[in-house]
Amino acid sequence: MITYTDTVLQLFDRNKDGKLQLSEMAKLLPVKENFLCRPVFKNANRLTTDDIDRVFSLYDRDNNGNIEDEELCGFLKDLMELVEEDYDEEDLLECKEILLEKCDLNHDGKINKKELAMVLMSYNRNPTSDEPDLNEESG
Secondary structure (H helix, E strand, O other), X not given: OHHHHHHHHHHHOOOOOOOOOHHHHHOOOOOOOOHHHOHHHHOOOXXXXXXXXXXXXXXXXXXXXXXXXXXXXXXXXXXHHHHOOOOOHHHHHHHHHHHHHHHOOOOOOOEOHHHHHHHHHHHOOOOOOOOOOOOOOOO
């Protein structure tokens, strides 16, 4: 067991602190592709309503119209991977606080589709005239 632990640390402990950060442990687990790393979100200069709908449906797993609880944690993890190579639980909590403070317009502790669009549009800093209508309700 000690040999196995040492091997895992050698392979995945990027900052060599003798512990696995959350971001380092994520590399051990078989997870789906980070949808936010796709070119449309990283390099494109515009997002369509369809793009936002796809992201929303990916994270709103229970289809209740909100990204919340574990869904929100998954979204934050993927979001953090875009901006930080190494992050820990404290970084995720800080990101959650900032996200909810700045983007949770109705202060319910959840992210709805309009609020998600605001997050994605702020990340994708080059909006165009094809920008989704944030006031548009979709069902």
